[in-house]
Structures are given as structure tokens and as C-alpha cells.
Amino acid sequence: MPSFPSARAKRRAVIVMGAAAVAxxxxxxxxxxxxxxxxxxxxxxxxxxxxxxxxxxxLDLRGQGVMFGHEHSLSDGFTFEGMDGESxxxxxxxxxxxxxxxxxxxxxxxxxxxxxxxxxxxENIEALSxxxxxxxxQGGINVLSAHLYxxxxxxxxxxxxxxxxxxxxxxGAKHADFNAFLDRIAAGVKGAKRPDGTLIPIVFRPxxxxxxxxxxxxxxxxxxxxxxxxxxxxxEYLRDTKKVRNLLYAYSPNSSFGGDPTTYLKTYPGDEFxxxxxxxxxxxxxxxxxxxxxxxxxxxxxxxxxxERGKVPAFTEFGESGEEGRNPQWFTDLLGAIKGxxxxxxxxxxxxxxNFGGNNRAYVPFPGHVMxxxxxxxxxxxxxxxxxxxxxVFDARTRAVKNDPFLHxxxxxxxxxxxxxxxxxxxRLTGGHAARATYSVDGGRPVRLCLDEDGFHSAPWMVDxxxxxxxxxxxxxxxxxxxxxxxxxALVLLGEVAxxxxxxxxxxxxxxxDDLTLSEAYSHVNANTTTLSSDHKGxxxxxxxxxxxxxxxxxxxxxxSVGADWNDFSALKLWVQGDGSTNGATLQVVALGAYFExxxxxxxxxxxxxxxxxxxFRPAPWDTGHADELLDAAHLAEVxxxxxxxxxxxxxxxxxxxxxxxxxx
Numbered sequence: 026m027p028s029f030p031s032a033r034a035k036r037r038a039v040i041v042m043g044a045a046a047v048a049x050x051x052x053x054x055x056x057x058x059x060x061x062x063x064x065x066x067x068x069x070x071x072x073x074x075x076x077x078x079x080x081x082x083x084l085d086l087r088g089q090g091v092m093f094g095h096e097h098s099l100s101d102g103f104t105f106e107g108m109d110g111e112s113x114x115x116x117x118x119x120x121x122x123x124x125x126x127x128x129x130x131x132x133x134x135x136x137x138x139x140x141x142x143x144x145x146x147x148e149n150i151e152a153l154s155x156x157x158x159x160x161x162x163q164g165g166i167n168v169l170s171a172h173l174y175x176x177x178x179x180x181x182x183x184x185x186x187x188x189x190x191x192x193x194x195x196x197g198a199k200h201a202d203f204n205a206f207l208d209r210i211a212a213g214v215k216g217a218k219r220p221d222g223t224l225i226p227i228v229f230r231p232x233x234x235x236x237x238x239x240x241x242x243x244x245x246x247x248x249x250x251x252x253x254x255x256x257x258x259x260x261e262y263l264r265d266t267k268k269v270r271n272l273l274y275a276y277s278p279n280s281s282f283g284g285d286p287t288t289y290l291k292t293y294p295g296d297e298f299x300x301x302x303x304x305x306x307x308x309x310x311x312x313x314x315x316x317x318x319x320x321x322x323x324x325x326x327x328x329x330x331x332x333e334r335g336k337v338p339a340f341t342e343f344g345e346s347g348e349e350g351r352n353p354q355w356f357t358d359l360l361g362a363i364k365g366x367x368x369x370x371x372x373x374x375x376x377x378x379x380n381f382g383g384n385n386r387a388y389v390p391f392p393g394h395v396m397x398x399x400x401x402x403x404x405x406x407x408x409x410x411x412x413x414x415x416x417x418v419f420d421a422r423t424r425a426v427k428n429d430p431f432l433h434x435x436x437x438x439x440x441x442x443x444x445x446x447x448x449x450x451x452x453r454l455t456g457g458h459a460a461r462a463t464y465s466v467d468g469g470r471p472v473r474l475c476l477d478e479d480g481f482h483s484a485p486w487m488v489d490x491x492x493x494x495x496x497x498x499x500x501x502x503x504x505x506x507x508x509x510x511x512x513x514x515a516l517v518l519l520g521e522v523a524x525x526x527x528x529x530x531x532x533x534x535x536x537x538x539d540d541l542t543l544s545e546a547y548s549h550v551n552a553n554t555t556t557l558s559s560d561h562k563g564x565x566x567x568x569x570x571x572x573x574x575x576x577x578x579x580x581x582x583x584x585x586s587v588g589a590d591w592n593d594f595s596a597l598k599l600w601v602q603g604d605g606s607t608n609g610a611t612l613q614v615v616a617l618g619a620y621f622e623x624x625x626x627x628x629x630x631x632x633x634x635x636x637x638x639x640x641x642f643r644p645a646p647w648d649t650g651h652a653d654e655l656l657d658a659a660h661l662a663e664v665x666x667x668x669x670x671x672x673x674x675x676x677x678x679x680x681x682x683x684x685x686x687x688x689x690x
Contacts, residue, residue: 066335066426067300068274069264076226076271078421079166080300083337085421087328087371090410091340091363093403094125094168094376095389099159100138102380103391108139110159114380114391119404121411125374126160128153130171133209146209153213161217161225164412168275168376169214170342171231175241176202182240185586190247190255195481196436196449207259211267224271226419230341231259234279234305235292238548238584238666245548245585249292250439250515256294257433261453266480277303277341283552283577284322286330297431302331303341308359309647311352312345317362319577325368332371340375344388350395356403364408430457432511434502435481439515440542442522446488450474451481452502452513459504459511467498474502493520497537518542528594528689530585530667533557533567543569550582553671563600563632563685572681573608575673582613584668591661594689597637602683603627607674610682612637614667616660619644619651627671627682 065077086092098113105112115123132140132153139152157167174180176199177187193203210229217225235252238245242252256276263269276299282288293299304327310316324340331338340363345355352358364370378388390396403409435451437443450464452474462482463471474482482504492498501514522535536542540556547555552574562568573581597612604627612623621642625635642656654660671682 062422062424064426065423066428068260068298068428069270069272070425070428071270072272072425073224073226073270074423075223075419076273077423077425078419079226080273080337081421081423082418083301083339083373086373087338090408090414091360091370091372092124092166092374092410092415094127094166094374095123095379096127096129096170096376097137097379097381098123098126098389099163100156101382103382103387108159110162114387114389115411117392118390118397118400119411121404121413122163122165124165124410124412124415125168125376126156126163126165127168127170127376127379128156128160130169130173130206130210132156133206133213134174150209150212150216154216154218157214157217157225157227158219161219164415166228166374166415166418167217167225168228168230168341169210170233171210171229172240173206173231173242176206185238185241185243185246186588187241188246189241190251191441194251194255194258194436194438195451195479204262207262208267211263211269214263214269214272215267217271226271226273228275228301229263229272230275230277230301230303232256233277233303233342236278236288236549238586243548245546248438248440248545250441252292253294254433254435254438257298257453258435260294260298261455265455273300273337274298275301275303275339275341277301277305277339280304280306280323281319281551281578282323282326283319283574284326285552286326288549288552289323289326289330295431296334296336297428299336301337301339301341302327302334303339305342306340307342307344307346308355309347311347312355312358315579317359320359321362321366321369322577324363324372325366328368328371338372340372342378343375344377346386349386353395354399355396356399357406360403360406360409364406370408428456430506430509430511431455432502432504432506432513434500434513434515437500437515437517440518440539440545441515442518442520443488444493444519444521446490446493448486448488449483450486450500450502451483452504453481454504454506454511457506459506462502462504464500464502466500468501471503488519495520495522495537497539526688528589528591530587530687530689531569532565532686532688533562533569534565536567538567547583547585550584550670551578551580552576553581553583555583558683561602561632561683563634565685568600568683568685570681571669571671571684573671573679575608575678579673580670582668582670584613584666587664587667589664591639591664591689592658594661595639596690597623597639597667597688598690599635599687600632600685601625601627601629601635602632603629604677604680604682605630606677606680608677608680609672609674611670611672612642612667613645613670614639614642614656614664616656616664619654619660620648621645621654621656621660627674632683 102114104117131137135142140149172182175184192199232242328338390400432454462474465471474484477483503512554572556570557567558570614621623637623642639656644651
């Protein structure tokens with residue numbers, strides 16, 4: 026563990042340039058240098074002066090260069106072992122430091138340096154503060170991501186069991202545990218200070234890549250409404266309850282969206298809760314033209330959305346995830362694609378993952394690495410900004426625009442299924458006071474909500490037991506603030522759904538005929554749309570209409586958690602009606618970390634039963650670490666996930682395939 030006081034003492038003075046010098050550098054001219062205070066609208070209208078200035082600096086930077094970022098640059102690498110606040114693989118190659126330094130809340134668990142495994146909470150809180158201070162001392166900007174451990178099972182962030190988000194929201198069984206962890210984040214952030222006591226600004230990036238299904242806060246493990254509410258709750262708790270004043274907040278789903286803003290905004294918490302619109306994307310194609318084109322298209326979409334909302338656009342996480350070093354020009358190819366697009370080139374920063382050393386992947390080349398020369402060229406490109414290129418980052422003179430009152434229904438969330446008679450309605454109102462707040466059910470008589478000790482306007486809601494019959498109702502909350510009505514609502518499903526038989530993944534009957542509820546049950550990869558079909562089905566009232574779009578990516582997929590033992594079954598079966606195309610489908614079973622696949626075509630236009638014997642599944646071609654494994658009894662005992670991918674066959678880029686009755690038999 027490093028000596029924190031000595032690391033703090035190493036902080037170099039912030040260089041304050043004159044207006045002429047900054048203008049000559051080509052970088053943004055701080056508002057302070059122009060002698061005026063710039064109004065800024067950010068999530069925390071009580072944020073510190075430096076935090077507001079950082080936001081304005083990033084806004085001004087758009088189109089002038091992209092700051093390079095690296096996760097854990099000062100704590101882990103291939104060129105050093107001990108942490109001294111100065112050693113870094115990036116510095117070893119370029120003689121420079123990244124402009125943006127990434128850190129993670131795993132430091133608080135002691136699972137990433139400078140945190141100490143087995144250390145006390147206080148020690149690891151101090152370690153997180155030191156990490157921010159060490160980066161700030163090198164002249165960089167800090168970003169904090171959050172790989173949160175599973176609050177229900179005690180497992181890691183990959184453990185998707187337990188419907189965790191529903192359990193950590195207000196009223197959930199693990200809500201207090203979540204608050205306790207937020208307390209530790211708040212302490213680490215508030216403890217990050219310069220020698221003069223100034224709080225160090227930090228970009229907080231919680232619940233990233235939520236549109237994928239690999240984290241417990243991701244698609245298929247929570248609903249969009251639950252995600253929105255836990256993001257909002259996290260902001261409100263840190264900002265309003267813990268009074269953390271040195272945070273900006275980033276929203277960062279994962280690629281790809283085909284440039285579709287509707288899909289990107291599906292889980293957007295709202296302008297009131299986000300300062301930075303981000304986008305994560307990893308490349309396993311060695312920088313193919315298709316991947317570069319799709320990434321640039323999505324980044325341009327994010328830039329447009331950010332401009333509409335007065336937010337900062339960023340490439341919040343990126344990396345080359347295929348065979349290491351197969352494209353020695355990968356960094357310069359990516360930078361060239363970004364800076365060559367008038368939309369994408371306005372992203373403010375791009376952060377790649379950590380170099381954990383040993384046998385781990387090098388996301389940044391080290392001396393002697395096959396990509397070293399390319400990374401040096403990337404560094405030397407004037408459009409790629411490192412710490413030596415940054416001046417006046419925290420100098421802008423700004424004034425905060427006071428946030429408007431905002432009301433939202435916290436519980437129940439939209440499309441939540443309630444199965445008991447006793448429930449609680451909660452609304453949160455910030456930025457104002459209401460003399461009276463109420464809720465109503467299906468437009469009925471308003472019921473008074475009272476301000477409780479946790480800061481919610483709340484009241485019990487007793488559901489008539491006869492209503493627990495799979496019906497849906499609309500809950501509406503209202504409050505009048507300064508003469509203006511504020512309202513929010515949610516569609517709530519009442520009653521249990523009969524469980525599917527053992528081995529069944531979906532018969533598409535349990536969604537109350539609601540397309541959004543269906544979509545929320547699956548994770549989605551690349552561009553697709555899932556709706557219920559009453560005309561094309563194998564049995565019952567509904568099947569799945571699975572529409573694909575390969576114009577921005579050569580495949581698309583949907584997935585659902587399984588978490589079951591399939592040793593009593595010998596095959597995967599489903600009803601399928603193809604669209605007559607040359608495209609193909611892939612059934613994928615994930616078990617014990619291995620990805621097993623079975624392929625079939627979509628040329629048939631009549632509904633048919635597909636039988637895929639487990640003995641004919643093989644590891645995915647790219648899953649080289651499990652190339653010799655079989656979908657045998659050991660794997661079938663621990664089936665984690667089912668995915669259904671559609672792949673481009675070279676002639677038909679858009680279409681619809683119908684699916685029903687997916688099960689193991």
C-alpha cells in the first residue's frame with residue numbers, strides 16, 4: 026500500500042496560462058480568461074467551482090481534440106510493480122500521462138489496487154482518495170466506474186442472480202446494504218483533496234453497459250424503469266443525502282445501436298441526472314471497416330444527443346478485444362476514423378481499460394509490444410490529447426443554473442409485477458416543496474402522500490386480493506410546486522404468473538400481451554426489435570416476432586438468464602418460421618464460462634420445429650479457451666444463459682423471424 030501523505034505531497038502546481046497562450050495552444054479559452062462567468066446547467070447545482078469548470082472545459086473541447094484515458098494507469102502495468110504515483114505503462118511508452126485516469130469502486134472492496142484485500146473499510150476509502158489525488162498530481166482528470174458486487178448473493182458483478190436492482194431500490198431487502206456502499210463511495214470522493222483542501226472533481230460512471238446482459242444491473246436482469254430509478258436514486262443519495270459536491274455523472278451504455286437514438290435512450294435516467302453522455306465499445310474484428318463505421322455512427326449519434334441536451338459527449342470505454350496485436354495500426358486507425366467524422370470527432374475523451382500485467386491483456390502497448398510504434402504515433406497526433414496538452418482545465422469562471430423542481434415515481438416502477446396486497450407508493454421531489462402530494466389508481470380518488478423520514482412522499486397501497494389476477498393498473502402521482510402541477514405514472518402488473526415447466530425458456534404467454542414487458546425480459550445485442558405476434562406462433566396466444574437490422578452490424582442477438590440444471594434433457598427445441606433469406610440463426614448455451622452453439626438456416630417460410638441435440642453443440646469459434654469442451658453433463662448441470670443470434674447471410678439486411686416455445690426436452 027502506498028504512503029498516502031507522500032503521494033499527496035508530490036502534486037504539481039496547476040499551470041494557469043494567460044489568455045493569449047491558451048488561445049495559441051488551440052485548446053479551449055477558459056471563461057475566466059475572458060472575464061465573464063459562463064452559466065452551466067449540471068446535475069448538481071451546488072457543485073464546487075472546479076467541478077463546474079471541468080464540465081465547461083469539456084464542453085469547450087468538443088471538436089478540438091480527444092483526450093486519451095487509461096484505467097488504473099498508476100496502479101497496474103507491465104513495466105512496474107510498486108505504486109509511486111508516477112510509474113505508468115503509458116508514460117513508459119510515450120513519456121506522457123493519459124489526460125484521463127480511470128479508477129473503479131473495486132478499490133473499496135480491496136480487489137483492485139491501491140485498495141488492499143482484507144484491509145479495513147477506512148484503509149480502502151483512503152486508498153480510493155489517494156488514487157484520485159495521484160492522478161490529479163499528474164495533471165489528469167479522474168473518472169470513477171463501478172463494478173459493484175452482487176448485494177443479494179454476495180457474488181461478483183458477473184453474478185446476475187437475484188434480481189438485484191429490485192432488491193436495492195427503496196423498500197427492497199438489500200436497500201440498506203446498497204446505501205452503506207454508497208456511503209463508502211461518498212467518503213472516498215469527498216476525501217480526494219489537493220494540498221490546499223480543494224476537492225478534486227471526479228466523473229462518476231455507475232451502472233455502465235447496462236444494455237448488455239453480463240452485469241447484474243444489465244438487460245434481462247432488471248427492467249428499464251428499475252435501472253432508471255436506481256441511477257436516479259444513486260445520484261440523489263450522493264448529491265442530496267451525502268452532500269457530495271465534486272461529482273459529474275455519466276451514462277454509458279454499450280455498443281451498438283446502429284445510430285438509433287431511441288434504443289440508446291431506452292434506459293436514460295433523464296437530463297436532470299446526467300452530465301456526460303457516454304458510449305462503450307470493444308472491437309474483436311481487428312479494426313474492420315464495419316466496426317469502425319458502426320462505432321463512428323454511434324458516436325456521432327451520441328454527440329447529437331449531447332448537443333441537444335447541453336451535455337458532454339464521450340467515448341467512455343473502448344478497447345481491442347480480439348487476438349492481441351493482430352492489427353499493429355489499431356490505435357491510429359480508430360483515431361483516424363473518429364477525427365475524420367464531423368460528428369464523432371466532437372467526443373471529449375476516450376478511455377481504454379487497465380493493464381493488469383502478468384498474463385493479462387495489454388490494452389495499452391508497453392515497450393517492445395507489437396503495437397508500441399502505433400501507440401506512439403497515436404500520442405503524437407495533435408488530435409489525441411494527453412496531460413502535456415491540457416491547460417486551464419479547472420480555470421473557467423462559471424455560475425450554476427439552479428435546477429428546476431423534479432418529481433418522479435420511485436416505487437412501484439413501470440411494468441413492475443406486484444404479487445402481494447401490501448405495497449408502498451413512493452415519490453421523490455427535488456428542487457422544490459409541495460404542500461400536497463397524492464397518488465391515484467386508474468384515475469380514481471386521489472390518496473394523500475406524506476413526507477417520510479427517508480425524504481419520500483409515501484403511503485401504503487392495499488391491493489384488493491381479487492385484483493391479483495394478472496391484470497394491469499396505472500399508478501399516477503401528483504404534486505403542485507409553485508402553482509405548477511408535476512406528475513408521473515407507471516403501469517403495474519398485479520398477481521403471479523404461472524411458472525413455466527422445467528427446461529422451458531419461454532412460451533411468450535406470460536407478458537400480459539405487452540411488448541415492452543417482453544423486451545425487458547431479454548438482453549439485446551445490436552439492432553433488433555422484439556414484439557409479440559398473435560398471427561405467427563407455434564401454440565397458445567402469442568409467439569415472438571424477432572426483427573433484425575444488419576445495416577450497421579453483421580449479427581444481432583437476444584438473451585435470457587437460465588440458471589438451471591439441464592441434465593434431464595437431451596436437446597434444445599423451438600418453433601421457428603424463417604423469412605426465406607440466406608441469413609442464419611445460432612442457438613447459444615452458456616455454461617461454466619463456455620459458449621456452445623448450434624446453427625440453422627432461415628430459408629424456410631413455413632413454421633417448423635427445430636431440434637438441436639446437445640451432442641451437436643460446439644464451442645463458439647471465437648471461444649478458443651474452451652475449444653476442446655463439449656456440452657456434457659458437467660456443463661448441462663450449470664446452464665447460465667440462453668442466447669438466440671441472427672447472422673447476415675449476404676443478401677437480406679432487414680426482416681422478421683418468428684419464434685415460439687423455446688425449451689429443453
